[in-house]
Amino acid sequence: MRSKRNQILAVPYVVWMAVFVVVPLLLIVVYAFTTKDGSFTLANFSTMNQYLGVFGNSFFLALVATAICILLGYPLAYFLARSGHRMKGVAMMLIMLPMWMNFLLRTYSWMSLLEDTGLINRLLQSIRFFDLWNGIFGTNIEFFHMINTPGAVVLGMVYNFLPFMVLPIFSVIEKIDSRVIEAAQDLGANSRRVFQKVVFPLSLPGVLSGITMVFIPSVSTFVITKLLGGGMTMMLGDLIEMQFLGAAYNPHLGSAISLVMMIVVLICMAVMNRFGEGEEEAMLL
Amino acid sequence: MAKELIRLSDIVMKFDDEVIIDHLNLYINDKEFLTLLGPSGCGKTTTLRIIGGFQTPTSGDVFFDGVRINDVPPHKRKVNTVFQKYALFTHMNIFENVAFGLRIQKLPADEVHRRVEEALALVNLAGYGKRSVNSLSGGQQQRVAIARAIVNRPQVLLLDEPLGALDLKLRKDMQIELKRIQQQVGITFIYVTHDQEEALTMSDTVVVMNEGKIQQIGSPEDIYNEPKNAFVADFIGESNIIDGTMPEDRVVRMYGRNFPCLDEGFAPGESVDIVIRPEDIDIVPVAEGQLTGTVTEVTFKGMHYDIIVDFRGFKWLIQTTDYSPVGAKIGVKIDPDGFHIMKKSRYSGQFGDYSSYSDEYDELNEDPDTEVDGDEE
Numbered sequence: 001m002r003s004k005r006n007q008i009l010a011v012p013y014v015v016w017m018a019v020f021v022v023v024p025l026l027l028i029v030v031y032a033f034t035t036k037d038g039s040f041t042l043a044n045f046s047t048m049n050q051y052l053g054v055f056g057n058s059f060f061l062a063l064v065a066t067a068i069c070i071l072l073g074y075p076l077a078y079f080l081a082r083s084g085h086r087m088k089g090v091a092m093m094l095i096m097l098p099m100w101m102n103f104l105l106r107t108y109s110w111m112s113l114l115e116d117t118g119l120i121n122r123l124l125q126s127i128r129f130f131d132l133w134n135g136i137f138g139t140n141i142e143f144f145h146m147i148n149t150p151g152a153v154v155l156g157m158v159y160n161f162l163p164f165m166v167l168p169i170f171s172v173i174e175k176i177d178s179r180v181i182e183a184a185q186d187l188g189a190n191s192r193r194v195f196q197k198v199v200f201p202l203s204l205p206g207v208l209s210g211i212t213m214v215f216i217p218s219v220s221t222f223v224i225t226k227l228l229g230g231g232m233t234m235m236l237g238d239l240i241e242m243q244f245l246g247a248a249y250n251p252h253l254g255s256a257i258s259l260v261m262m263i264v265v266l267i268c269m270a271v272m273n274r275f276g277e278g279e280e281e282a283m284l285l
Numbered sequence: 286m287a288k289e290l291i292r293l294s295d296i297v298m299k300f301d302d303e304v305i306i307d308h309l310n311l312y313i314n315d316k317e318f319l320t321l322l323g324p325s326g327c328g329k330t331t332t333l334r335i336i337g338g339f340q341t342p343t344s345g346d347v348f349f350d351g352v353r354i355n356d357v358p359p360h361k362r363k364v365n366t367v368f369q370k371y372a373l374f375t376h377m378n379i380f381e382n383v384a385f386g387l388r389i390q391k392l393p394a395d396e397v398h399r400r401v402e403e404a405l406a407l408v409n410l411a412g413y414g415k416r417s418v419n420s421l422s423g424g425q426q427q428r429v430a431i432a433r434a435i436v437n438r439p440q441v442l443l444l445d446e447p448l449g450a451l452d453l454k455l456r457k458d459m460q461i462e463l464k465r466i467q468q469q470v471g472i473t474f475i476y477v478t479h480d481q482e483e484a485l486t487m488s489d490t491v492v493v494m495n496e497g498k499i500q501q502i503g504s505p506e507d508i509y510n511e512p513k514n515a516f517v518a519d520f521i522g523e524s525n526i527i528d529g530t531m532p533e534d535r536v537v538r539m540y541g542r543n544f545p546c547l548d549e550g551f552a553p554g555e556s557v558d559i560v561i562r563p564e565d566i567d568i569v570p571v572a573e574g575q576l577t578g579t580v581t582e583v584t585f586k587g588m589h590y591d592i593i594v595d596f597r598g599f600k601w602l603i604q605t606t607d608y609s610p611v612g613a614k615i616g617v618k619i620d621p622d623g624f625h626i627m628k629k630s631r632y633s634g635q636f637g638d639y640s641s642y643s644d645e646y647d648e649l650n651e652d653p654d655t656e657v658d659g660d661e662e
Contacts, residue, residue, distance in 0.1 A: 179372035182339055185359040186366045187386035187437065197385070201376045 031255035044256035051239060051257065058236040059264075061150060062218035065157035066165075069214045070207065072158070073165035077206075078199075080166075081173035095163050107156055107227045114147040114155075114228065121146075148230030156224035157214075164213035172206030173199065208272065216265060236261050287314035290473055291336060291441065296345035298331055298497075305331050306342070307497035313475060314490075315440075318467050320476045322484040323494035324520065329477045330445055332494075336475060337443050338362045350440075364441040365434035369449055371426045373418045379405070379429055380414030386437040404436035407466060424455045431466065441473040448483065460486050481521045485509065493517050514627055518560045519636035525566075525601040526637025529559040529626075537624055540576060540597065546624035558627040560637070563591070563604040565623035574616015580609050593639050600639040 035041045080091050098106055113119045121143040124130060134140055146152055176199060184194045222237030229235075236257065243254025291313040298306035306328040313319050321329035334340040335347060338359035347354050354362060365386070374382050381388075383404055387397045405411050408428035418426065427447055434442055444463075448456045464487045467474045478484055484491050485505040493500040493508060493516075501513040512518035515526050529539035534549035539559055551557060571577050581600065582593040589604045594615065609615055 177370075177372060179368050179370065180374065182359070183366070183368055183372040183433075184374075184385070185339075186337060186364075187433065188360045188389040189385075190358075190360050193389060197389075198374060198376075202374075 028255045028258055031252050032259045033256075034252060036252065044253050045260070047253070048256060048260065054234050054236055054239050055261075055264075057150075057234065058219050058261075061154055061233070061235065062157070062215050065154045065161065065218045066211055066215045068154065068158050069162050069165040070210070073162055073210065074169055074203075074207065077166045077169035078173055078203075081170050081176075095166055098159075099163060103160065104223060104227075106160065107224055110152075110156055110159065111147060111227055114152055116143045116145060116147070118147070120144070147228060148232045150229070150233045152228040153225050153233050153235075156228040157218045157221065160224065161214040161217055164217075165210035168209040168213065169203060169206040172203045176202050211272065212269060215268070219265060220261065287316060289313070290315040290317075290350060291475075292346075292348040293332070293335070294346045294348065296332070296335065296342045296347070298328070298335065298340065299343045305497055306335075309345070309497070309499060311492065311499065311502070313441075313473060316471055316473055317489050318464070318474045318476065318487055319490045319492065320478060320484040320488040321492050321494055322478055322481060322520075323500075324479055327494040328497040329479075329494050333366075333443050333445055333475060333477045336441070337364055337366050363439055364443055365437050365439040366443040366445065367427075367430045367434050367447045369445045369447065371430040373426055373429060373433070375418050377418070378414065379410070379416050379418065379421070382418065382429055383414075383433045383436050385433060390437075400436055401432075404432040407435065407469065408432045408462075423451055424459060427451065427459065428462075431463075435466070435470060435472075438470075439472065441475060442467075444474060444476045446477055446479070448478075448480075456483070463487060485521070493520060495520075511625065512560060512627065514630035515558050515560075515632040515634075515636045516630075518558075518625075518627065519632075523563045523602055523604070524637050525561045525563065525639070526633075527559045527561065527599065528634070529557055531555050531557055531626060535621075537626055542575070544575065544619065544624065545621045546626065547621050548624065548626040551626065551628075556629055558629060558633050558637075560625040560627060561601070561619060561623055562625075563602045564589075565619060566601070566603045566605075567618045567620075568603065568605050568607055568609060569616045569618045571614050571616040573618065575618050577614060577616050580611050580613045580615060583609065583611055602639045 032044055033040055033042070035043070080088055083091075111118070115121070124144070125142070130142055180202075181194055181198060184198045185191075189197060219235075220237045220240075222235065222241045225231075225233050225235045225238050231238075240254050240257050240261070242248045243250045243257065289312050293309055293311045296306050296309040297304070305326075309328070309332065311332075321332055323329045331340060335342050338354070338357060338361075341355060349363065374385065377385070380401055383401045384397050387400060392400075401414070402411065405413060408431050410425060410428055410432065413421070413425070413429075418429070421429065427450075430447070431442075447463075448459050451459060460483055463474070463476075467487075476484075476487065485508070488505055490502065491505055491508045492502050495516050501508055501517045503511070508517065508521050512521060512524070515524075518524040518526055527539050529537055531548070531551040531554070532538050532543065533553055534551075535546055536543050537546045537548070537557070537559055538544070576596055578594040578596040578601070580592055581595050582591075584591040586604075589606050590608060592603050592605060592609060594601050594603055594617070603617070
């Protein structure tokens with residue numbers, strides 16, 4: 001009786017999910033295996049090998065961005081989890097603050113920072129930094145070319161997705177009982193060993209969910225590549241977008257690419273989670 | 286006399302401006318089972334943490350085997366700790382938990398294996414090595430925590446209310462188990478508890494603490510039979526504490542009457558606190574009684590009745606196997622060895638009146654969790 005009533009409570013969301021998640025997914029599958037006139041085909045997939053470079057590029061840049069997020073995010077999360085209440089409050093505020101601003105807006109503002117005549121270059125010019133630079137390296141430049149490079153794209157990803165790495169790691173480390181750490185010290189572990197053998201393994205679940213939350217949006221982004229990559233850096237998101245909205249209009253190919261991308265991402269996640277479990281199991285054995 | 290192993294010399298511990306430990310001096314012998322006993326916030330856990338190296342005293346010195354160790358970090362001390370809530374490593378199995386300290390020392394694999402199995406056998410957990418921490422019961426986890434500490438062959442094992450989270454039956458079993466382990470491995474145990482019965486059951490030496498000061502140090506028998514002040518008398522077991530005087534040696538005066546007792550050495554007429562244990566009072570017919578009073582409350586306790594008797598406004602607790610109904614007039618008789626005379630102290634008058642009997646029981650059953658917070662504040 002009771003469980004039935006509780007089931008009813010879930011209906012609105014289930015309907016929502018069905019209409020806006022399950023149906024579109026099915027449509028993608030259908031589109032991927034059909035031609036314009038609706039007959040079954042595998043051609044969408046067989047022509048895809050010409051986009052291997054884009055696939056490689058996407059996964060590579062997303063991987064780099066994720067790695068940078070770990071390198072920046074883990075120490076920050078560790079430090080914050082160990083600091084006092086006030087510090088935590090202020091730092092969390094600062095980390096969350098950019099997220100109150102629209103994603104597009106944030107990325108646009110990076111454009112004006114990175115442009116050849118952008119804020120950074122103008123600042124460097126005004127302090128005559130390039131004279132110094134040219135004097136030392138014998139070059140003759142008047143600005144750093146930053147925008148429309150893969151580096152700028154990675155920067156955009158890191159900037160936008162870093163909080164998603166910091167927050168899960170922070171919350172996992174914060175929950176580690178201080179007595180467990182004391183126990184490790186008590187058993188003879190110095191601070192390096194305590195980190196290595198206790199804190200880091202216990203924080204892995206946070207790292208894994210951080211990776212998931214950074215890698216997936218990174219691999220499929222197209223706004224960041226468009227704005228900061230200037231079309232020079234083509235990623236999967238751009239490719240797919242072109243098939244639906246761009247000149248290359250071909251939703252069937254776009255669906256096929258989406259499908260393949262989803263499957264590759266799913267495989268990556270499965271492998272990683274397996275690796276994570278394996279890590280824990282290795283400890284257990 | 287056993288060899289002295291640890292000495293705490295004039296230790297003061299302050300958190301902010303609150304004094305947690307107030308000029309504490311204590312030495313601990315090798316192979317001794319010593320218990321720090323006291324109520325919430327008395328400084329016992331802090332004392333243990335100072336020995337373990339997790340806290341540095343504001344002033345005073347800690348000596349281990351004659352060497353000052355104030356500045357030695359925990360991982361370099363020859364002591365191991367069993368933590369209150371076990372603090373096991375949940376990402377490792379039982380074997381790896383116990384092996385942790387040995388792996389840090391980088392011992393060869395076969396020795397690690399042998400010693401871990403030995404330690405697990407010692408705590409009756411042989412064959413549990415492959416299990417995960419969460420698959421064990423509280424009592425088993427506690428034993429893993431003991432094995433994890435003992436496997437390193439420390440000279441001293443510190444135990445911070447290790448049985449606090451267990452139920453009564455398991456706690457009793459573990460008390461016997463711990464005593465057995467201590468005798469078997471022959472090392473010093475320093476045990477922190479707020480449970481007086483636990484302290485009396487296991488210890489060679491009991492240190493009763495209150496408000497950051499040591500109230501009394503002695504064997505369990507001494508502490509129980511010869512409490513030094515009203516606080517100790519009240520905290521260890523049940524006590525009726527009555528105001529009185531000592532007109533002469535071996536005579537004590539209360540309720541306007543003289544009673545024969547065994548104590549001597551007080552100034553003639555000195556005011557004293559008189560401790561009478563509830564089990565040392567015999568109930569007799571009114572005509573034969575040294576004192577007469579009225580029963581106001583009777584509680585059945587299984588082995589005996591707890592009865593509260595009003596003697597001219599001051600309520601006593603008497604433990605007896607004879608039932609007396611509420612309202613009955615009874616006489617009581619106390620043998621000379623039933624009186625214990627204490628000098629007046631700052632605790633005089635605060636304890637030993639059973640007018641608010643039930644409250645007192647609540648106080649004794651306080652949650653050990655609040656204890657820790659209190660100590661660390």
